[in-house]
Amino acid sequence: MTQDILQTLTLSGLRHRCAQESDRFFNRQAYDPAFCYELFRRAILQQDEQAWGAIYSQYQRLVIHWVERNAAFPNCGEEAQFFMNRAFEKMWQGITPEKFTTFEDLSSLLRYLQMCVHSVMVDFVRQKEHKLKLEAVEELTHQPPARGTAVEDSITRTLTRKELWTWLQSQLKDEKEQVVVYGLFVLALKPRDLADLYPKVFADVKEIYRAKENLMARLRRSEELKEFLGDA
Amino acid sequence: MDHIDQAMTAQLYRITCPPSAQLGEYHLQMLPAAEATAVAQHLRTCPHCAQELVQLQTYLHELAPELTYTLREKVQIWIAQRLPSGLAGGPGLAPAMALRGEVEEPLMFEAGDYQLNLEIQDDPANPGHKAILGLVVGVAELAFQAQLWQNGRRLQETAVDELGNFVFDSVPPGTYDLILSRLTAEIHVQAFTI
Numbered sequence: 483m484t485q486d487i488l489q490t491l492t493l494s495g496l497r498h499r500c501a502q503e504s505d506r507f508f509n510r511q512a513y514d515p516a517f518c519y520e521l522f523r524r525a526i527l528q529q530d531e532q533a534w535g536a537i538y539s540q541y542q543r544l545v546i547h548w549v550e551r552n553a554a555f556p557n558c559g560e561e562a563q564f565f566m567n568r569a570f571e572k573m574w575q576g577i578t579p580e581k582f583t584t585f586e587d588l589s590s591l592l593r594y595l596q597m598c599v600h601s602v603m604v605d606f607v608r609q610k611e612h613k614l615k616l617e618a619v620e621e622l623t624h625q626p627p628a629r630g631t632a633v634e635d636s637i638t639r640t641l642t643r644k645e646l647w648t649w650l651q652s653q654l655k656d657e658k659e660q661v662v663v664y665g666l667f668v669l670a671l672k673p674r675d676l677a678d679l680y681p682k683v684f685a686d687v688k689e690i691y692r693a694k695e696n697l698m699a700r701l702r703r704s705e706e707l708k709e710f711l712g713d714a
Numbered sequence: 715m716d717h718i719d720q721a722m723t724a725q726l727y728r729i730t731c732p733p734s735a736q737l738g739e740y741h742l743q744m745l746p747a748a749e750a751t752a753v754a755q756h757l758r759t760c761p762h763c764a765q766e767l768v769q770l771q772t773y774l775h776e777l778a779p780e781l782t783y784t785l786r787e788k789v790q791i792w793i794a795q796r797l798p799s800g801l802a803g804g805p806g807l808a809p810a811m812a813l814r815g816e817v818e819e820p821l822m823f824e825a826g827d828y829q830l831n832l833e834i835q836d837d838p839a840n841p842g843h844k845a846i847l848g849l850v851v852g853v854a855e856l857a858f859q860a861q862l863w864q865n866g867r868r869l870q871e872t873a874v875d876e877l878g879n880f881v882f883d884s885v886p887p888g889t890y891d892l893i894l895s896r897l898t899a900e901i902h903v904q905a906f907t908i
Contacts, residue, residue, distance in 0.1 A: 487791055487793070490793055490904075491791070491793075491902065491904075492863075492891050492902070492904045492905060493865065493866040494863030494864065494865070494866050494867075494868075494891035494893070495791075495863070495891055495893060495902045495904065497863075497866045498861065498863065498868065498893050498895070499789070499791075499900070502789075502895070514788060514789070532865060532866050533866075535866065536866050548777060551773075551776070551777065552773060553769065553773070572735055576735055576739070581744070584744060589781045592781050593742065593774065593781060594742065596773070596774055596777050596781075597735075597738035597739075597741070597742060597770065597774065598735065598738070600734075600738065600769070600770050600773050600774070601734040601735045601737075601738050602734075604734035604737075604766050604769075604770075605734050608728065608731075608734070611727070611728075612724070612727055612728075615720070615723055615724035615727055616724045618720055618724070619717070619720050619721045619724045622717050622720060642725070643725050643726065643729055644729070646722075646725050646726065647726060647729050647730075650722075650726070663726075664730070664759070666719075666723070667719075667722045667723050667726040667727070668726050668727065668728065668729055668730055669728070669759075669760060669761065669762065670723050670727055671761070679759070679761075698718065698719070701718070702718060707718070710725070711718065711721040711722065711725065
């Protein structure tokens, strides 16, 4: 197949050939990936929305299959279609025309799409974990978060978190406190695990408790921290 | 753990972790050097990201055989070239099913060893729609499927009979692609308007 023919084919012709070759692929027969690769090339390099649509149609069954095989999927409580859509979105955003040149063949593109499937599953798990931590705080304080739009809430949360992180770093006196904050609050590790991870910083786990107590005693007096945490 | 402990954990949990896609691109060795170094440093201290990376490696490894393929013999594709009216006529190039309504000038095409004639007629059963009567000649063994496409969508499909004839009914006016397909060869008639 010369590049000339590939680029001469209309979207219909290309999609037809991509479908034919993909059918062969699904039936475990030898197949020619050049047509499907050309669909990606037009979609990404030429920003051809119809080519994007063709890729979506062609690969949605495969992507759903990949979602269902991901270890995080069975207990997530969401439809596979939801993750499939997010994975395609992630790929569209991730592969710029400049980046496309690094994808030498169809396999590398599909490998990226598989990575995107895993990525959206990870995002989902991360969000769930974060939500659980916020809910645990709400239960303790009996204060539901202020209601805004989802986007506003998300932006505000991100800003507040980053501001808190920046402020907190400015309050830390030494490496021990830095590691305590990073290990206990950012990584949510247990003190024992933190001691194992940083044997050069802490002689034993008691040292971690001491460093944390000193730090927290100082922080509890801070009005700024109360503001950040909403009087937690 | 008191309220402040929990509130700080809730606010700061994994705030320094790279986005999952960046972690994925790190694994696929797609990141610029500086970014890759930063992610590698983070991975040394973050068990969560390290675990996610292992999960990704396992996941991609499990799916890897699904991406392997072997190249097959290429399909011969001919892009049909339109012939001027009257050039490719002859007694053999008239569709068997003709004259169902008003007939437009036939469209003649040449594609490798094949010749193709498309006759566009009004479809009497569907006012405002057309019928496309096709005839393909050139080789003894035909066994083609004919497909009518528009804007990347397949609209109709029919078998080409042993004499090389095929028909598409109820076709609204517009621009279409016609694909004649068999196992090892295809003829593409691109962007013809009826």
